[in-house]
Amino acid sequence: MQVESRTLEETARRIFAELKPRTAPPDIRVEFRAFTSLCSRIRLREGRIMVRISHLLREAPTNVIESLLWILLAKLYRKPIPADAQECYREFVNREELRQDLVTLRQTRGRKRISAPQGLHYDLTELFDAVNAAHFAGQVSRPKLGWSQHRARTMLGQYDPHHHLIVLSSLLDHAHVPREVVEYVMYHEMLHIQIPVIEDGPRRSIHPPEFRAAERRFPAYAEAKAFLKRLPGSIR
Ligand SMILES: [Zn+2]
Known part of the structure; x- marks a missing residue:
């Protein structure tokens, strides 16, 4: 009025x-x-x-x-x-x-740097549950999930063990990014929850051989890797 x-x-x-x-x-x-x-x-x-x-x-x-x-x-x-x-x-x-x-x-x-798991195209909670059911027999405890607020160009995905938090770059929350690519990044970060960082004296391997082997078991591994190569940034 x-x-x-x-x-x-x-x-x-x-x-x-x-x-x-x-x-x-x-x-x-x-x-x-x-x-x-x-x-x-x-x-x-x-x-x-x-x-x-x-x-x-x-x-x-x-x-x-x-x-x-x-x-x-x-x-x-x-x-x-x-x-x-x-x-x-x-x-x-x-x-x-x-x-x-x-x-x-x-x-x-x-x-704040993280926004809610429900993105414009992908819902991280739903995505996590789907990947968990398909590849981990639902055994991974669901962490906090969020999209990075500022389209992080250097980090497409990241697992933060201190906050038990998986963050995906909002660059991936886009219609032109195939679901299997986003699932792959989620899968990679979930492997970090499952496979601990190997500390061997001064050597520290966040992606030990066991990790890389598990990564290759993702069905669309090659396609996802190829797609991600075209995007700026990397996954950690
Ligand atoms: Zn990694």
Whole structure:
């Protein structure tokens, strides 16, 4: 719902008449302004009242705007602010501020490097379960799954043992990437859960021979490898 400035000006004149019944109402203008906060302003200059209301209140219910006009006009003329107006406006603003906080919170979460397993084309949870059933007899415990937020060009897939987390690059979450390719990357990362890194003195092998042998058992191994060669980045 949008409130017309003209309607608001009429409301403001009515409020003025209640506040100062013996004074002829001045010219009153009400405008919405693109303030970034909820703050609104009122001033009296050359016999005209200018009210500027934050555009964030544009969709606010009429009674909230009316309450705000009461508050602003009462303040301007140093009159007591009606309690119900104060309460109505305050309640709305509290809810609005809470909503804004939630928006900010969502944006902050979005800046983290991992986004939810449900991608645009592939759902990592579904993909993991399918690969697990087909190649691991469902024996791999499902880790946390996510797409890398910034289309990581250097890392197409990665298993993070500290967080028990598999991350696939969102570069793979695309219609032109065949499912078997995404499954292969998932399969590779799942092998990391199954086959531990071999520490042999100073030598450290994250892809020991046993790993490479298991990797080649993936049915579309050759096709997937060939496709991945055309993409920037590698899998780890
Ligand atoms: Zn690897």
